[in-house]
Amino acid sequence: SAKGISLDAVFPFEAEGALLAEKKNFRVSGQAAINKENMTAKLSNIDAQADLSSLTLETLLKALPMLKDAGINQAPKGKIQINIPELVAGPQGLAALNLNGGLSGGSIGFKQLASPVSDAQANLQMDQKDLQIKDLSLVLAGGKLTGAGSVNDYLGQQRFSIDLNMDSLGLGKMIDQSRQPIKLEGLLSGKSALKGEGFGPDKAME
Numbered sequence: 001s002a003k004g005i006s007l008d009a010v011f012p013f014e015a016e017g018a019l020l021a022e023k024k025n026f027r028v029s030g031q032a033a034i035n036k037e038n039m040t041a042k043l044s045n046i047d048a049q050a051d052l053s054s055l056t057l058e059t060l061l062k063a064l065p066m067l068k069d070a071g072i073n074q075a076p077k078g079k080i081q082i083n084i085p086e087l088v089a090g091p092q093g094l095a096a097l098n099l100n101g102g103l104s105g106g107s108i109g110f111k112q113l114a115s116p117v118s119d120a121q122a123n124l125q126m127d128q129k130d131l132q133i134k135d136l137s138l139v140l141a142g143g144k145l146t147g148a149g150s151v152n153d154y155l156g157q158q159r160f161s162i163d164l165n166m167d168s169l170g171l172g173k174m175i176d177q178s179r180q181p182i183k184l185e186g187l188l189s190g191k192s193a194l195k196g197e198g199f200g201p202d203k204a205m206e
Contacts, residue, residue, distance in 0.1 A: 021054040040090035074109025099126040141174035
């Protein structure tokens, strides 16, 4: 709902509802202003929260069938918090954006993995051109994966850089080996750096 919508002054708005769920799982509030002369809208002081715990895999894949190719077999969970001090958009797209976001208690499962990803945490900062991911951590195969990354010009060339640290990832728990004649065991630790341009499978360079 928006209270006192105006074309000449700032007005507050708030909304809540159910996204791919039967009960309410998101809420957003903030302020908005519309500039009639240059046909731009400015949003400010936006706070948004979403709880993914009510998502089901069936509903998710029905709404986003392209995710079937990713091999997801457990719906994502976790809580998302987003704060946007400023967003300005108009006929030419985003003119200004300042966004801070975070994920806590995240989890997701893939058929390629013997165990799901759990306890995922991450913080991100985003403007109209670049995105930075900070303080990324998650539990996988009895071990921990941490890292950080960035995507420059995410609407254009998508130049990305990702640094990952692996600590005691169990090979037997990480990869589904139920149909493999030879089983892998042991712990995987180390560092990995990925850089590239674009998000196709052939774009990353170690």
